[in-house]
Amino acid sequence: MTSSSGTQERDADALPPPDAEAPADAGAALEAAPGQEAEAATAIDPEEAERLAAQREAEEKEAAEREARLQRLMQKIAAHADFASMKDSVRSMQKVSRSEKAHTRALTGEISNDIAMTGKLLRLVNAAFYSSAGGGSITSMERAVALMGFQTIGMVASSLMLFERLPKTADGNRLRQEFGRAQMAALLAHEMCNSSKHIEGAYLNALFQNLGSMLAGMHFAEDTAAIEARLQAEGLVEGEPAWHDKREKLARQQWGLGFEEIGVEVAKSWGWPDSVRQTMRSLAPSSLERPAGPEEYQRVLCTAANRLAGDLLRLPGGGNAEERAEARKACVDRFAAEMGVPLNLDPEVLPAVVEQVKLVWDDLAKALGFDPVPVPAKAKTAEKAPEKAGSKPVEKAPAKPAPAPAPAARPAAAPAPANPVMAEALSAALERVSELVLSGAPAAKLLQLCMKEMQDALQLQRVIVCLRDPASGGLRGRMGMGDRAQELAPVFDIPLKPPSELFGLLCSKGADTLISDASDPVIAQRLPPWYGKQVRAQTFVLLPMVAGDQVLGAFYGDQAVAGRLQIGERELRLLKTLRNQVVMAMRFGGAAPGS
Structure with missing residues (x-):
């Protein structure tokens, strides 16, 4: 988003090259480029030149006045001692969070200087992000950073600092x-x-x-x-x-x-x-x-x-x-x-x-x-x-053409009966995966554990992990667990640019999706041919792994019988958190295996 204020810079192409000879006067002819006819430059209209100069001067004056108002305002805010100390703390945390070489202890050390605030921050993290996923069980700053990342924790801490400084009036x-x-x-x-x-x-x-x-x-x-x-x-x-x-x-x-x-x-x-x-x-x-x-x-x-x-x-x-x-x-x-x-x-x-x-x-x-x-x-x-x-x-926002309609798939967030057994299994899985993230385990080991935990908790017949293929730019099946999973994994070939079938569309949109009946005509016609010929599962869940605008991969899990797999709201959040931990590890731990 660009600012509407400030002086517009003149087009660099309109300026003469450094070694060009300046014309004797404004109406002098300019030499044409080799091979082109010389053309006389149009004399500059004095009134137009004066108008442009006045416009430029007004723009510069407006920009200067706005900058002066901004500086006066910021000086008034900065005059408060609390703001100055908060600014130092926030900038220190941001410096740590932006460093590619930063370690978890560096950021948690910045926050943990205030024990009372650390306790409140953990309560905020549990309530805001993981009330259902972690069950309020995030008890250390190290684990919070592993789950959410340096920058997120630093900014959440900033909001709490601001709240703590509110006057008692x-x-x-x-x-x-x-x-x-x-x-x-x-x-x-x-x-x-x-x-x-x-x-x-x-x-x-x-x-x-x-x-x-x-x-x-x-x-x-x-x-x-x-x-x-x-x-x-x-x-x-x-x-x-x-x-x-x-x-x-x-x-x-x-x-x-x-x-x-x-x-x-x-x-x-x-x-x-x-x-x-x-x-x-x-x-x-x-x-x-x-x-x-x-x-x-x-x-x-x-x-x-x-x-x-x-x-x-x-x-x-x-x-x-x-x-x-x-x-x-x-x-x-x-x-x-x-x-x-x-x-x-x-x-x-x-x-x-x-x-x-x-x-x-x-x-x-x-x-x-x-x-x-x-x-x-x-x-x-x-x-x-x-x-x-x-x-x-x-x-x-400027009006733009309507995006292509989403495929007629049932979102994974649709209501389903609560499943306490599944939720308990996913909560335990989240704890084990979190410990593996904190240990700095390689991405391949983390993916293997997540596949096993998903298969056990959701009672899936198979789980397959697809990862980005640098050569094609799409996703390819790299590993699997369960019935014929190793055999079927290489079959998964998902184009992303442009997405040409259901899997590619969903992954490009980052849409967590549960398909209850893959034989439904509306769904079946969007599935790739290889799915109907070789996979033939009647219900499946797809969880894309997306970081920013880049699709890193996807988790796929299925059941043979239509309607067999149901995921409630709490179970979905746990499942998403499990997936998000893998994404976090892939982002901060380097490339995923096979990428």
Whole structure:
């Protein structure tokens, strides 16, 4: 994302080469290139030249004024001692997390200097990422880093540092509620994310879309209160398009920067990567009638999660538990009616997902000390039909052609009966795989263990691992476990560019998928010929291994009989975490075997 401000650099091709002789005057003829006719240069119009010079001067002046406003604002923020100490801590962690030679102990040493914060950070990690997957069993910073990576842990720690520095005043209490809202948004984004390419950053990016508001509330409490009083006096309701638009406008009038811009600039001073800073800016979907494209999905998801969190926390807090649950469901239904298509959400599953997030959020509120009581609405809002994307106050992505429809496959996240036996087996598997990751075992050994654990926990007849083939750029079966797995592994040949059949489409999209009946005509026609001729399994699960935009490989597991394999929500999260550990090891431990 490029900035709209600042002076545009002139095209280097328009400048004469260093050894060129300058013309005697502006109307002099230029020599033509060899083999071409000489043409007289058009004399420069004095009025046009003056206009261009004035425009350039105005642009330079605007850029200088913006930079001066930014510097004054940052100086005011930096004048607070807490901010200076936090900046040093955050930059130190970021330096460690970006180092390719960094060891786990280097980062955990930075965090573990404060024992109390370490305990809270582990509670946050367990609640935010692994409440079901790890069962709250992540008890050391070393294991947290092994599971989540250096950068993620460093940024989660940064959010906790910010929360810990909130003043013990009425303004501080209000900001704690704002921090709680951001945490709920982050949890929602993580759970609603349907793309394995974006799942790694969904929590953090949704959390830090709120950074500018938190910082402004901390360092410019009176100005922020005045802006909010102005919004309330004008009858604007928090969360609605007009409220957001006017709030950013008033902030720019007051400070020269909007709330979001403040967060982005501070994140830049902390050394956060550009990929994170880009997603800190809110974004509405380019269309409500088709799925968000890959270039906008993450920002749209995080923006929507923040909006849903605000709507949920502004619901009235009265009535019994059942009435409050019904109010939440109605709120979620309205949200799904508008954002279900852009975010590829299942409206039948979403209310249950939100209820689960609410339970995790309540526990997190107790652990960290922010108020879980819903914030009363500032004004009553009548229910209304979903608004068009063009009415959003946030930046709108340019309209693009609708992506090809996804294959008619049943997502692995579809509801299924809970399976305590499977969940317990996967939890134990997660513990064993985590220990192997911490030991620094090679990727081949880790893949072998994961295959065995998946086969045992899911009672699969076979598991096959496909890895990227450097020669073709696609995926090829490299190893297998179970019935004829070693024999069938080489048969798996999955093109990715372009994907020409179901496996390639799903892996390119990073879509974790469970096919209950491979004989269904809609599914069968998308399967490659070799599958029907040689594999012939009637139900299978596919878990792509994706890091950023690169598909590293995929886990495939199957059952002979259609409908035999069912995976509930908790089991799915455990399975994804198992897969994600392998991806983490492949990213930080070098190339996978056979790549």
